[in-house]
Amino acid sequence: MPLIMGVLLYTAGVFCGRLVCLEIGRQIGVRRLASDPEGATVGLGTVEGAVFGLLALLVAFTFSGAAARFDTRRQLIVEETNAIGTAYLRLDLLPPSAQPALRESFRQYVGMRLEVYRKLPDMVAATQELAKATQFQGHLWRQAVAAYQEAPPAATMLLLPALNAMIDITTTRTMSAQMHPPPIIFAMLFGVALASALLAGHGLAGGKRRNWLYMVAFAAILAVAVYVILDLEFPRLGLIRVEAFDQALVDLLQSMQ
Numbered sequence: 001m002p003l004i005m006g007v008l009l010y011t012a013g014v015f016c017g018r019l020v021c022l023e024i025g026r027q028i029g030v031r032r033l034a035s036d037p038e039g040a041t042v043g044l045g046t047v048e049g050a051v052f053g054l055l056a057l058l059v060a061f062t063f064s065g066a067a068a069r070f071d072t073r074r075q076l077i078v079e080e081t082n083a084i085g086t087a088y089l090r091l092d093l094l095p096p097s098a099q100p101a102l103r104e105s106f107r108q109y110v111g112m113r114l115e116v117y118r119k120l121p122d123m124v125a126a127t128q129e130l131a132k133a134t135q136f137q138g139h140l141w142r143q144a145v146a147a148y149q150e151a152p153p154a155a156t157m158l159l160l161p162a163l164n165a166m167i168d169i170t171t172t173r174t175m176s177a178q179m180h181p182p183p184i185i186f187a188m189l190f191g192v193a194l195a196s197a198l199l200a201g202h203g204l205a206g207g208k209r210r211n212w213l214y215m216v217a218f219a220a221i222l223a224v225a226v227y228v229i230l231d232l233e234f235p236r237l238g239l240i241r242v243e244a245f246d247q248a249l250v251d252l253l254q255s256m257q
Contacts, residue, residue: 004121004237007230014190015223018197022215025201032205048199055196058189059225065181066232073176073235074245080169081248084110087162088256094159098147103256105140110253112136113170117246120236130174137167180233193222 088106091099112133119125144163200218204211231238 002121003123003234007227007234007238010186010190010230011223011227014193014226015219017190017194018219018222019215021194021197022201022204022218023210025198026204026210027201028198029202029205032202048196048203051192051196051199055189055192055222058185058192059222059229062181062185062189062229063225063232066229069176069179070232070235070240070242073173074242076169076173076176077242077245078248080113080166080173081252083162083166083169084113084249085252087159087166088252090159090162094147095150098150102140102143102147105136105143107253107256109133109136109140110249110256114246114249114253117236117243133170137170141167189226193226 084106088103091102091106094102112129116126116129116133119129141163144159148159197219201215204214227238228240231240235242
């Protein structure tokens with residue numbers, strides 16, 4: 001199942017589940033009020049406060065973490081652009097005869113790196129492009145080492161570390177894209193969201209009629225918050241995107257022409 005479908009199903013599950021739990025809680029509350037009008041709400045405020053407090057903590061925790069990882073991923077795009085640009089500029093230190101082939105290899109490499117993220121959300125195609133770019137790194141390294149043998153020692157000391165940093169940042173970006181909270185966190189968020197709806201429904205039992213506006217709004221607000229959290233976690237699949245920062249790599253490729 002595509003990841004975006006999983007995000008939408010999870011969000012829909014939160015919305016529908018909370019609506020159902022609101023109604024179940026209301027029915028339970030109605031029966032309790034009928035059998036024990038005085039004791040039906042005893043201690044309910046304490047339990048509601050604890051459950052809603054835990055829900056707020058989980059939402060705040062997952063949202064702040066997702067926002068921090070989103071910012072990190074954008075920053076890593078800039079860092080990779082800078083690393084490639086630095087290594088490319090230092091090719092000027094090589095003998096003129098060795099520069100054209102390496103510059104062409106750099107252009108091919110940047111194009112491959114862009115294709116990795118352009119293929120998303122097709123994970124299979126993106127993985128294949130990532131494998132091609134990773135394999136090309138070895139070719140680029142061997143080509144550079146061969147050229148460096150003809151270069152002055154000072155040039156080698158500047159060029160090889162820059163090329164190494166350019167290669168290392170790809171691993172950092174790949175691992176950063178796979179960093180997410182453990183699934184148990186989202187399972188717990190889902191469970192607490194349903195429990196809070198059950199308690200809220202119990203509190204609605206005092207009314208003679210269902211307040212559909214309240215019930216739908218209550219379910220929808222958290223569902224939207226959950227969707228935003230998941231959208232931040234997977235910023236290339238939904239409404240929140242990081243493609244604008246990919247323009248830095250596009251501009252770098254154009255400057256290499």
